[in-house]
Amino acid sequence: MKKLFVLGVILTLLAASASAQRGVDRISHQRIERGVDNGKLTRPERFRLQKNERRYRIEKRRVFRDGRQTPRERRKLNKVRRHERREIFRLKHNGRRRSL
Secondary structure (H helix, E strand, O other): OHHHHHHHHHHHHHHHHHHHHHHHHHHHHHHHHHHHHOOOOOHHHHHHHHHHHHHHHHHHHHHHHHOOOOHHHHHHHHHHHHHHHHHHHHHHOOOOOOOO
């Protein structure tokens, strides 16, 4: 009985952590969409950010293709994600507005 309980807790924790990871990717997409909706991002900026998002997803798939993530790969993915967040902020605050 204890084994089943422990196994259930472990599976729940793993599912929650995987869900949180997808949430991080979703947040950047939502930030881009909000920037477009309120006019802070122009169309070319939006396409550039979406292209960067695609590159990140491709890189992430490549990293997990062998089922493992080395510390070096983790650092690289974090660096790419940080750069993407900074780029979203920079483009949203560069003073260019989409004409409505």
